[in-house]
Amino acid sequence: MSGAVGFLVFFLTYAVVYGILALGLNIQWGFTGLVNFGVAGFFAVGAYIAAFMTGTPSPYHLGGFGLPFPVGLLIAMGVSGIFALILGFPVIRLREDYLAIVTIGFAEIVRLIIVTEKNITKGPYGMGVIKPYKDLVPASYYSLLYLGIALLVLAILYVAMERAVRSPWGRALRTLREDERVAIAFGKNVNSFKLQVLVLGSMIFGLAGAVFGHFFNFITPNHFLPMETFLVWVMVMAGGSGNNIGVLLGALAVRGLWEGMMFLSDVLPRGIQIGAIRLAVIGLLLVLVVMVKPEGILGEKKTASDILGE
Amino acid sequence: MLEVIGLQKSFGGIRAVNGCTFEVERNTITGLIGPNGAGKTTVFNLISGFFSPDGGKIVLSGSRIDQLPAHRVPHLRLARTFQITRELSKMTVIDNLMVAPLDQMGETLFNSWFRIPSVKRQERKIREKALQVLEFLEIPDLKDEYASNLSGGQKKLLEFGRTMMTDPEIILLDEPGAGVNPTLMKKLNGYIERLRTDEGVTFFLIEHDMDLVMKLCDPIIVMNEGKVLAQGTAREIQENRKVLDAYLGG
Amino acid sequence: MQLIVNGILMGAIISIGAVGLTLVSRILHFFYFGYAAMLVYGAYLTMTLFNDVGLPLLPSVLISLPLLSLLAILIDKITFKNLRERGTGPFGMMVVGIGLELFLRSSVRLLWGSDVMRYDLPIRRAIVFPFNVRITPNQLVIISAAFALMILLHVFLDQTKIGKAMRATADNIDLARVRGIDTERVITWTWVIASISAGFAGFFLALDTRLVPIMGWKLLLPLFAAVILGGVGNPYGALAGGMIIGISQEVSAGFITPTYKPAVAFVIMTITLLIKPSGLFGRGGQG
Ligand SMILES: Nc1ncnc2c1ncn2[C@@H]1O[C@H](COP(=O)(O)OP(=O)(O)O)[C@@H](O)[C@H]1O
Ligand SMILES: [Mg+2]
Numbered sequence: 001m002s003g004a005v006g007f008l009v010f011f012l013t014y015a016v017v018y019g020i021l022a023l024g025l026n027i028q029w030g031f032t033g034l035v036n037f038g039v040a041g042f043f044a045v046g047a048y049i050a051a052f053m054t055g056t057p058s059p060y061h062l063g064g065f066g067l068p069f070p071v072g073l074l075i076a077m078g079v080s081g082i083f084a085l086i087l088g089f090p091v092i093r094l095r096e097d098y099l100a101i102v103t104i105g106f107a108e109i110v111r112l113i114i115v116t117e118k119n120i121t122k123g124p125y126g127m128g129v130i131k132p133y134k135d136l137v138p139a140s141y142y143s144l145l146y147l148g149i150a151l152l153v154l155a156i157l158y159v160a161m162e163r164a165v166r167s168p169w170g171r172a173l174r175t176l177r178e179d180e181r182v183a184i185a186f187g188k189n190v191n192s193f194k195l196q197v198l199v200l201g202s203m204i205f206g207l208a209g210a211v212f213g214h215f216f217n218f219i220t221p222n223h224f225l226p227m228e229t230f231l232v233w234v235m236v237m238a239g240g241s242g243n244n245i246g247v248l249l250g251a252l253a254v255r256g257l258w259e260g261m262m263f264l265s266d267v268l269p270r271g272i273q274i275g276a277i278r279l280a281v282i283g284l285l286l287v288l289v290v291m292v293k294p295e296g297i298l299g300e301k302k303t304a305s306d307i308l309g310e
Numbered sequence: 311m312l313e314v315i316g317l318q319k320s321f322g323g324i325r326a327v328n329g330c331t332f333e334v335e336r337n338t339i340t341g342l343i344g345p346n347g348a349g350k351t352t353v354f355n356l357i358s359g360f361f362s363p364d365g366g367k368i369v370l371s372g373s374r375i376d377q378l379p380a381h382r383v384p385h386l387r388l389a390r391t392f393q394i395t396r397e398l399s400k401m402t403v404i405d406n407l408m409v410a411p412l413d414q415m416g417e418t419l420f421n422s423w424f425r426i427p428s429v430k431r432q433e434r435k436i437r438e439k440a441l442q443v444l445e446f447l448e449i450p451d452l453k454d455e456y457a458s459n460l461s462g463g464q465k466k467l468l469e470f471g472r473t474m475m476t477d478p479e480i481i482l483l484d485e486p487g488a489g490v491n492p493t494l495m496k497k498l499n500g501y502i503e504r505l506r507t508d509e510g511v512t513f514f515l516i517e518h519d520m521d522l523v524m525k526l527c528d529p530i531i532v533m534n535e536g537k538v539l540a541q542g543t544a545r546e547i548q549e550n551r552k553v554l555d556a557y558l559g560g
Numbered sequence: 561m562q563l564i565v566n567g568i569l570m571g572a573i574i575s576i577g578a579v580g581l582t583l584v585s586r587i588l589h590f591f592y593f594g595y596a597a598m599l600v601y602g603a604y605l606t607m608t609l610f611n612d613v614g615l616p617l618l619p620s621v622l623i624s625l626p627l628l629s630l631l632a633i634l635i636d637k638i639t640f641k642n643l644r645e646r647g648t649g650p651f652g653m654m655v656v657g658i659g660l661e662l663f664l665r666s667s668v669r670l671l672w673g674s675d676v677m678r679y680d681l682p683i684r685r686a687i688v689f690p691f692n693v694r695i696t697p698n699q700l701v702i703i704s705a706a707f708a709l710m711i712l713l714h715v716f717l718d719q720t721k722i723g724k725a726m727r728a729t730a731d732n733i734d735l736a737r738v739r740g741i742d743t744e745r746v747i748t749w750t751w752v753i754a755s756i757s758a759g760f761a762g763f764f765l766a767l768d769t770r771l772v773p774i775m776g777w778k779l780l781l782p783l784f785a786a787v788i789l790g791g792v793g794n795p796y797g798a799l800a801g802g803m804i805i806g807i808s809q810e811v812s813a814g815f816i817t818p819t820y821k822p823a824v825a826f827v828i829m830t831i832t833l834l835i836k837p838s839g840l841f842g843r844g845g846q847g
Contacts, residue, residue, distance in 0.1 A: 035651065090834055097591050097650050098833050101784050105826040108781060116819045163423055168408075168416030168433060171401075175409045178398040185358065185392075186476065187384040187412040196419060226777075230658060237655070273669060280666035286659030287639060290652045302454070304405045307416065307426065307433050 009143045015255040016150040017212045022235045022247040023154075023161050024204030029233075030241035030300075031165050032197045033177035035096045038087075039232050041107030042202040044114060044224035045083055046076040046209025048121055051129040051219060061127050062120045069132035073153070073210045080206025081199045083110075088198040092191055107226060114221045126220030129213040150211050157204065161244055164200075171304035173197060174242075227279060231258075234282055237289045240296030249298070257281070311336040311480060311512050312357070312388075317366035319352055326352040328536030330366070334480070339506060339513040341527030343520075343547075345557060348533040350516045351393055354482050358390045359383040371479070384412055389473035390482040393516075395465040399458035403449075406457050406468055407440040408433075410475035436475075443471045447501065463490045470498065474505070481505075483515035487522055495519075499526055524548070532556070561691040563811045569699050571806025572706035573764045577779065578786035578798035579713055580757025586730045586793025587750045588640065590653035591784065595758060596776030597664030602628050602759030603766035603775070604672050611680045621763050629755040635660060636751055641744075661777070668773040677771040702764045709760060710799055713753075717795060722749050730793040781822050782809065785829035791839025800841065804828070 021039060028034040054072040055064025067075070091102050114121045121127065137145050164170055176183035176190050183190050213219050231254065239250020258278060265274050289296070312334040319327040327349045334340045342350050355361045357368055359380035368376040370386050398406050414436065415421050416429035444450045447467050452460065457468060466486060473481045483502075487495050499522070505511045517523045523530060524544040532540045532547060534556040540547060547553055577599060584592050605627055609620035639656055686694035717723040722745075729736040729746045737743055765775060786805045790797025808828060809821040832839060 091830065094833055094837075097654055098788075098837070100651075100654060101591060101788075102826075102830055102833065105781050105822075105829065109823050109826055112819055112823060116817055160423065164419060167422030167429065168414045169419055169422045171405060171409050172414075172417050174401060174405075175398055178400060179396050181360070181392070182396050182398060183409075184360070184380045185384065185390055186410045186472070187381050188417070189379075189381050200419070227662070230662065233655070273674065276666040276669035276674070278666075280663050280670070283659040283662030283664075283666065286662070287656050288659075290648065290656050290659075291639065291642065294648075294652065300400065302402060302456075304401055305408070305416070305433065307422070307430055308437065 006143065009147050011255065011259050013143070013147045013150050013215050014259075015252050016147070016154050017208050017215065018232065018235060018255055019154050019248045019251040020157060020208035020211060021205060021232045022239065022251040023157055023244060024201040024208065025232050025236045026241065026244060026247045027161060027165065027173075027204070028197055028201035030236055030243070030247065031170060031177065032173040032194065033096075034194055034197055034201075035100045036103050036198065036201065037100045037226075037229055037233075038103035038105075038107035038110075039205055039229040040224045040226055041103075041110035042080045042083065042205035043209040043212070043228060044107075044110050044221070045080045046206030047129075047213035047219045047223070048114065048127075048209075049079045049206070050076040050210030051127055051213050054130050054132065054214070055128070056130070060119075061122045064130075069214065072214075073207060076206045076210035077203040078206075080209070081203040084199045084202035085195070088195050092194045092198060104226060104229070107224075107229060111221050111224055114224070121221075124221055126218055129217050129219060131217055132214055146215055150215065153207065153211055157207070158244060158248070165244070166301075166304075166306045168305055168307070174304050227282070230286060231282060234285045234289065236296075238285065238293070238296055240298035240300070242300030243296070243298045246296055246298030250296070254282075254285075311371060312514065313367075313369040314353070314357070315367040315369070317353065317356060317368065318364040319349075319356055319361055320364055325536050327356065327363075330533070330536065330538055332531050332538050332541060334512060334514045335529075336512055337506060337510055338529065339502060339515065339527050341523045341530040342514065342516045342533065343518070343523055343530060344533035344539070349536040350533055351484055353533070354390060354484055354516065357383075358388065358482065384476060384478075387477065387479040388482065389476050389478035389480075391466075391469040391473060391484055391486065393484040393488070395462075395469050397457035397460065397465050397468055399456065401457060402454050403444070403457055403460070403468060404437070404440050404453045407443055407471055407475050408436050410472045411436050411439075412476055439475060443474050446474070447471050448497070463494045466490050467494070467498070470501070478511065480512040480514060483513065483517075485516050485518060487517055487519050495522065502526065561693050563814050564807065565693050565695060566813075567807030567810035568803070569695075569703055569768065569806070570810050571803035572703050573761055573768070573802075574779070574782050574786050574806045575799045575802030576706050576709055576757055576764065577761030577783050578757075578790065578802040579710075579795045580754035580761075581783050582787040582790060582793055582795055582798040583726065583730060583750050583757075584754045585787055587726065587733070587747060588653070589733070590650040590657065592657045593654070593780065594635070594657045594660035594664060595754070595783070596780045597661050597668070598628060598632060598755060598758035599762035599765065599776035599779060600665065600668050600773060601631065602755070602762035603771050604668055606759075606763050607677060607679060607766070607771060608672075617679070617681075621759070624763075625756055625759045628759045629752045632751040632755050633748055636747065665773050665777065672771075672773075674773060679767060679771075681767075698767050702768060705760075706764065713757075713795065716753075722746070726750060726753070727795075730795075778822070781829075782806070782825040785825040785832075788829050788837075789832050789840055791841045794839065794841050797839055797841035801839070 025039060028036050050072040052063030053065050053067045053075050054069055056066055057064055087106055091099060115123055134142060172188050172193060176188060176193055180190050235250035235254045236247045240246025261278050262274060264277060315331050317327050317330040330353060344350055356363050359378050363376050367374060370388060375383055375386060415432055421429050444453055449467060460468060470486060486498060502513055506513060528543055529541060530544060530547045531538055532553050539556055540550045540553050581595050602624055605624035606620045609615045609623055610617055640653060643653055684697045686696045688694055717727055725741045725746050726749060729741060729743060765779060782805050786801035787798055789804060790801030805825050805828060809824045812824045813821060
């Protein structure tokens, strides 16, 4: 494949990974109003777990158990879900701003563990992740194949999420987002719903981590900085919380902006760091979204549950 | 039907409810009146489980409910409204109603993925019922309006309709008439009367409009400073000196 | 012993920073992540004045503070004041605060570069105290200056009119408004105090270690832990909370891998939130 096409495939695969993350955050924040600033933590858990599960045995890190790629994805999701359950069980009833701080702290600690426990994760050196189904196509077409796989995962997830939120279950989530006391007055177990959503969303972050790892084939703690969390927040808030298509478009646009800024390095004077510019732009976007367009580009659909298709 | 015995609740130093004892008989429209700050709303919040009492007992249809988590109370067929309306503003009127029924099977993730036909069947019934409620309240045209676009009175109606969605045996109404114009108020009275006679629903309501309370409610409970001051028919209350003192003095 | 002394040092730095953060959290009604950038700006401005302009160290710090206050008040006027008038909730404010943190931190990288830097001071040897406790002269300066600052802050909050108004506002915003306190003026002063607090904390931290753009973010978790432990809005609680967090973090290094120090702050904070969200010394409970 030529350079331009290769870059496009790379870019799209990256966007798909973030699309998965955005769908996960949308179920938490967009539909339920549940604050999770620990996205990067679950993302990391998923990536490392999938790497352990599918990798070849190594004395330098945990695993590899040589399991098939889909099994790795499922286990990555499961373990992320368990992390979410352990974290969420005590803290789910906290007020949203406390929850924000606790989840951000959680993600930082996950990263600390990855950096510190070198025997398990190879620490800051990072570890390799296999390319699944590598022998199916010639090497030069592999990235295209993997884009297809990632898109398939995204599509399945999208359908499942739409089904979930356009049901009475999703309507209950919207209710507790709008007014917890109303939800309680009509018999909804608010903490249970929130915990379900924390776990489900975090499983999706874990899935994204696994898809990311097999795409990048190399993961280090630096792939899971707090900034990743806020990148996803920008995608969801700008794209339109509560609208799955909106947040996918948000993911595509923000990723596009991110990669696009690389071309700035040709224009900008030498010595200006593109990383700093990117971070500044993401920060500015967060400020602007809240100040200018808090409901995002695409609003939420009017009808909560459309299971009857009317 | 509903028994409250020696109920106590303080906030910091304020004894909002201070040894309240009364009973709401089945199939009555029982009124709860008293000056501002008497503790009426707090009593409602205690009954519906939003606050847990510092002391005393609450018995609903024979079972104690004062230690139940708030989301369990509606399952004992008690529904409530709020003094300041709490409409789900970014949801449509019909969604505001359809979310109310208890034990919807579609409210579990598993069912909404894998048991779509049965969920649909139940959802169809719930929708039917919501439409009936809107018909009953004479606002069928508002079905697809966002709740935030309703007028104050319409929001009160919506809250009332929401309680009807759960097939309750007892409905607690916190100032249903506040901010509602007289015409609509008259209608609301009619709905309350009809639900009581046709469906056997018990009502327990807080109201400030004395004319209304005297006409609609029997018996009437008067609260002052966290205690029950008097209890009786409209006439008895009107003639009660202590009640007059409380209203004039407070 | 050494660990306890290290803990007191770290505690002094966290305490000084936490006072400003607790007042901002309470009076502005949200948790301000951009506070981390204020620390960093304080440290870097001081560095420019000291290393590049060539002022003595103390004037460098003292001149950096009004600059920092000006920056903070300007940012407030552009962003938070608008949001206050529109009635944006604490969460929206918090997101804006995070955006500002990312933006300001990158601006430090663009203005000063990402390399590790330090103040141009002669490196002096640690003084050895009984029990083989080693303290560098810089650390002695930090600890004594921090305690002097605490006393000054106490005098300000306890004796001056605006200090009292700030504490009243932190206690109960609605009541303060009813009593005719000009809350916008109190907010301006809150940014001044926050700048002093953040500026010194940033300077101390940089003096003890070195300057990197990420240093503020790394201190943020211990700072929030101190604020929550002390009760949000309680400046004395923040001082005590800061000491407890600092000492626990350093002493824990005797038992567990030192990289896990931030985890100690996290655990203490989470337990506080679960058991007593109003903090050890009450008054808090609302951000
Ligand atoms: N959540 C609460 N926190 C603190 N005080 C409260 C709370 N709810 C009610 N109160 C206080 O309890 C007293 C009774 O209030 P309320 O029950 O609302 O009175 P009423 O509905 O009869 O006007 C008042 O003094 C009120 O300020
Ligand atoms: Mg009331």
